[in-house]
Structures are given as structure tokens and as C-alpha cells.
Amino acid sequence: MPNKKWFKLDTAGKMYSSIKSSRATTLFRLSADLTELIDPEMLQLALDHIIERFPYFNVNLRRGVFWYYFESNETPPQIEAEMYYPCMYMRIKKKGVHPFRVLYYNKKVSLEFSHIITDGSGAVVFLKALLFEYFRLKGIESTDEGIFRFGDEPSPDEIEDAFGKHYNENIPTYSRRVRAFHFPFKREKKGVYNVVTGIVPVADVLKHSRLHGVSLTEFLSAVYFDAIQELMEKNGFKKKPIVLNIPVNLRKMFDSKTMRNFFISVTPMIDPRLGRYTFEEILKYVHHFMKITVDEKYVLQQIRQNVMGEKTFFLRVVPLFLKDLIMPLVYRLYGEGNYTTGFSNVGAIKMPKELEDHIERFELYPPPSVGNTLKVTATSYKESLYISFGSLSRDRRVEQLYFSKLRRMGIPVKIETNI
Amino acid sequence: MPYCSKCGVEVGSGHENCPLCHFPIPDITVEHKREEEEDRFPTAKNVYTKLATDFKKKSFYAMTLLFLGNAIGLMYTNFMIEGKLSWSLYSGITFFALWVYLFFIFRYVKSISRSIIGASINTLVLLAVLDWINGDFEWFIPLGLPAVFMALIFLLINYYMWMKSKNRGLHTVAFSLFLIIGYCMGLEFFISLYMGESAVLIWSVNVMMNILPLALMMLYIHYQIPLWIKEEIKKRFHI
Numbered sequence: 205m206p207n208k209k210w211f212k213l214d215t216a217g218k219m220y221s222s223i224k225s226s227r228a229t230t231l232f233r234l235s236a237d238l239t240e241l242i243d244p245e246m247l248q249l250a251l252d253h254i255i256e257r258f259p260y261f262n263v264n265l266r267r268g269v270f271w272y273y274f275e276s277n278e279t280p281p282q283i284e285a286e287m288y289y290p291c292m293y294m295r296i297k298k299k300g301v302h303p304f305r306v307l308y309y310n311k312k313v314s315l316e317f318s319h320i321i322t323d324g325s326g327a328v329v330f331l332k333a334l335l336f337e338y339f340r341l342k343g344i345e346s347t348d349e350g351i352f353r354f355g356d357e358p359s360p361d362e363i364e365d366a367f368g369k370h371y372n373e374n375i376p377t378y379s380r381r382v383r384a385f386h387f388p389f390k391r392e393k394k395g396v397y398n399v400v401t402g403i404v405p406v407a408d409v410l411k412h413s414r415l416h417g418v419s420l421t422e423f424l425s426a427v428y429f430d431a432i433q434e435l436m437e438k439n440g441f442k443k444k445p446i447v448l449n450i451p452v453n454l455r456k457m458f459d460s461k462t463m464r465n466f467f468i469s470v471t472p473m474i475d476p477r478l479g480r481y482t483f484e485e486i487l488k489y490v491h492h493f494m495k496i497t498v499d500e501k502y503v504l505q506q507i508r509q510n511v512m513g514e515k516t517f518f519l520r521v522v523p524l525f526l527k528d529l530i531m532p533l534v535y536r537l538y539g540e541g542n543y544t545t546g547f548s549n550v551g552a553i554k555m556p557k558e559l560e561d562h563i564e565r566f567e568l569y570p571p572p573s574v575g576n577t578l579k580v581t582a583t584s585y586k587e588s589l590y591i592s593f594g595s596l597s598r599d600r601r602v603e604q605l606y607f608s609k610l611r612r613m614g615i616p617v618k619i620e621t622n623i
Numbered sequence: 624m625p626y627c628s629k630c631g632v633e634v635g636s637g638h639e640n641c642p643l644c645h646f647p648i649p650d651i652t653v654e655h656k657r658e659e660e661e662d663r664f665p666t667a668k669n670v671y672t673k674l675a676t677d678f679k680k681k682s683f684y685a686m687t688l689l690f691l692g693n694a695i696g697l698m699y700t701n702f703m704i705e706g707k708l709s710w711s712l713y714s715g716i717t718f719f720a721l722w723v724y725l726f727f728i729f730r731y732v733k734s735i736s737r738s739i740i741g742a743s744i745n746t747l748v749l750l751a752v753l754d755w756i757n758g759d760f761e762w763f764i765p766l767g768l769p770a771v772f773m774a775l776i777f778l779l780i781n782y783y784m785w786m787k788s789k790n791r792g793l794h795t796v797a798f799s800l801f802l803i804i805g806y807c808m809g810l811e812f813f814i815s816l817y818m819g820e821s822a823v824l825i826w827s828v829n830v831m832m833n834i835l836p837l838a839l840m841m842l843y844i845h846y847q848i849p850l851w852i853k854e855e856i857k858k859r860f861h862i
Contacts (some may be wrong), residue, residue, distance in 0.1 A: 288670040292703035395671025611631035618633040621642045622664040
């Protein structure tokens, strides 16, 4: 019997596979709203076609003795009608299950990917390819060289473990441990995930960020810092450092084509114990922090820090079941314990001109997290920016403060929720 | 388009209150309601409930097979060796009682108070049968019955207190500790009667002396230390 193709998990995948639970599902959602009702048969056909272009996603997570690994999956992926809350538990280790699922509801196609296999950028490429193929089957042809197409040969570079490739053991490590502020919100019962999306005109936000000489991500992060600072003051919460976890896509910096995880987290911090920060101070701080940390030397040091563990002989030989027990604790202590929340911006999603009128919007929802009850993602499409708060709590104080701040700046906000 | 006059954000039509601050949204778009809005989310089901139910079912079946297999195996061995059922009756009835406990633990009976009553009846039956197998039905009435009955009463009181308490704090733990003291005293009373002694309380008084200060301290902390004591402590111990 011929051996099935398999590959090792990347650094982020190794961590996520061991910390996943019924609550921290590691699943994030990227969805697209079309202008017409979804045709399930056509969507299934598009998925059947396009999955051949992405063999590294057509896999099944399997247990080894020391590490998990991905093995090629002979069960074809099936689309499903959406019926649960977003980003809910998936039995990803079960035989035949893919590390993603494609859902449809009315005019919306949702793609939920586990972070074990890829990050937001990989998901964007896959969803664009799926939509491209779906419209092609519906008879709407378009031309765009950037989109992966059915029939193209996948490049070997797409499957590379970019973390491993750029790991340099001769670089000194750097780590910062902070006992960060965490939202003291009561969690919802298991199986419930609340999403609040604020839709704002991207031009208005860009105008404000340019006015302050910062990027859109820096501007939105600064508003988030300010909202959390105000939450702390208004409610008398014990003052602790507020730390954001902002993932940075490394594909451009290292000219990588990988479709697997390739990001590092930069963690700007303000410390309200030192006094109240004005919005301008926060902006200045975030802007300069990003300038310093989104730099090749710093990034290589972070990669070294993240990959170092899995290269250690003594960690490698620890049996997988022990790793599964220890990793959630390590992650809580050294990962989520060190930051308050996450803010992830996948940037502007662009589709070929011919398809633009058929797609209403794209949205990205963050994966549910137990350590960081609330996380935020942003993405833009055409004239709108979609800022989504994913929360395991019913508390809406942060969202209210955040969007009220944007409103006070004169930026119109429209709110949508899944509840 | 409807707006929240408190947050200033626009909300989708069909919202009676602002999704962020719950402030009432003025009903100005009744005739346009839901017309231009798309239904973007299904009425979400809870995936966890289904997973938990499936897991519970499988676990219960597995445990049932395990208990049944063990009970039959032991009875068969007993019969093959002695030609009759003797010691295996103890294990048989114990496995049956464990299975009934599991039924209540897995919440096949939704009401907790009914589960407590059911588990208590199961314990009574178990003790009665064990005493009966023993031959002389001697200790069940004077010891087993009052011990289980008291445990049932105390558990039910504790449960109702816990459910009725709006502010669950240290005082609820303190009341549970009082009930434990009461149970120990009652138990020692019945044990001493059964042993043919007069009703003297010895070890339960020790239990009380250890637990009572802790329970009182919890009550004191819960119902706040008076301000003048706080001030006095601050005055004498400030650094």
C-alpha cells in the first residue's frame, strides 16, 4: 500500500494543535456576502475543483508519538449549511476531517480555518480562489493573474515551513513577560460565540490616520488601547498594563509564498499605572513601536524565540499526550497571559473587476479564546471597513466604547451582530 | 436608518435596543423594517450541547457495559467455585447501585433536588440489601436509615439555600459548614445509641470546635468588618 503524503506542522500549528479545546477552537472565519443566494451545488462543485489546487489544505490532522502531522485526506471536503455560532468546535483530529470547513447561509459563504494549518492571509487566498471558481462555474468569467485557479500546478514554495526556513539559532533570544490586564467579564455558556461588527467607511478612517501620520492598523489599535483604558477607569478595574497582540504577515518581508502560517505577533503596551495616556500619546507610542518591531532583525529574533522550543531535543522527545497536557498551561502563562487582547488586520481584499459587483462584502472573525475573552479583526472591501469583535462574553462595554470613540471623531458606524 | 441616540451608531432595522448599550432605539422605520436588511445569520444552535449529549450517551453506555460485564463475570466465577452465589452478591448489588448513581450524575433526571432524593433512595436500597445479604438485618434500621435520611435533609437544605442565595459568597460556605457540624453530631448520636452507650458526643464536638471558628470567620468577613475596627487595625498596624 503506497504511503500517504504527509508533512510536519509549522511552529504555530504545533502550538495551536495542542492548545485547542471545545472553547478555544483555533478556528477563525472569513466570509463573503454575495449579491445573490448561494447555489449549494455549484459551491460544492467549486470546492471539489479548487481543493486540487490546494493539496496542502486537503489534509487530515493525525497524532504521531511526539508531534501531530498532516496527512493527505482522501475524503472530499463537503460544504455545510450554517447552523451554529461562528468558529465553533470542530473534531479536527477525527479521521477524514479537514482543517477547514465551508459554510453557506442565504447569500453568505463562510470559510472557517483552523490556525493549525494557516493564517488569515492563507484563508484570503483560498476564499478568493473558491469564489473565482464559483463564479466561473456560474458563467461569470474574469481575468486576474493573482488568483489561484483550478488546473494550475501548486508551487512547492506554497507548502514551505517558513518559520523553520528563517530560523537562525545563532541569534540571541529576547522575551518580555508582562502580567497584562485581562477583561474580567463573565463568560457565556459553552458553544456560544458573540460577534459584533462595526461597518465604517474606509476613506474616513484613512483620512484620520493620514492626518495623524500613522497607518490604518496603528490608528485602529490606538482607538482600541484608548477604549480599554477608559473601560478600566470607568469601572474601577485594577490598573495593569494593556497589551495588544498584533499579528504581522511576514510573507512580503521574506518574499515567501507559503500558504501555511507565517506571522509573528508584535505586542505594543501602555501602562495605565503611569498615568492617563492622551489619544495622541497612544498614537505616537503605537506608531514608533510598530516602526521598531516590524523590522527584519527584530522579526528574526522573534522567529528564533518561537521556534527555539521545538528544536530543543528534550522537548521533542516528550510524548505527544504530555505535550497536550503541558502546552495549554505554557500558552496561558507565556502566551495569552502576556497580552490583554488581539487585534488582527488582514487589510484590503481585492477581487477582479468583473466579480466586484457580485460580492457585497468580506468579513473576518477572530478565533474564540479563553485567555483573551475578546479579540478584534479588521478587513476592508471596496469602500467599507469591517471591524469585528469576537467575544465569549455577553459584555459589550468595550465594543460600545470603541465605536463611540469612532463616532465622536465623526466617523459613521453601522453595527451588526450575530445575536 | 435607525440610530442609537446614546452611542451614536447606526443599527440594523429590527433592533428594539442598541446591541452595544441596550438603549431603546426609536421605532421610526416600522414600515421599512427588515425590507432592506439581509438575514445574515441563522438562529444559531449550540454545537456544544450536541457534543456533550453525544459524549454523555457514549460514556453511559460504556460504563453500563463495564458494570454489567464485571457483575456477571464475578457472579459466574463465584458460582463455578462454590456452586451458589455468595460473595458475588455484594459486588452485584454494588455495581447496580453505582450504575444508578451514574444515572443521576449524568443528569438523566434534570432536577437536582429529585436527583438528590433518587440517589438517597438508591443508597437506602443498597444498604438495606447489603444488610439483608449479611443475614440478620441488624444495622440498617438503627444506623443506615438515619444516616442517609439526615444526609438527604442536610443536602436538600444546602441546595435550596444555595439556589435561593442571590449573592453567593463566603456566607453560603459558612452555612454548609454549619450543616456538616450538625450532620456529624447527629451521626455520632445514632452511632453511640447503636453501640449501646448513652448518647454522648465526643468526636463531633471536636469537629465543631475546629470548623465553627472558620465558619464564623467567613460570616464575619462576608457581612463586613465594621469601619471602626478597620480604622483601629490601620492605626495600630500601619507601616
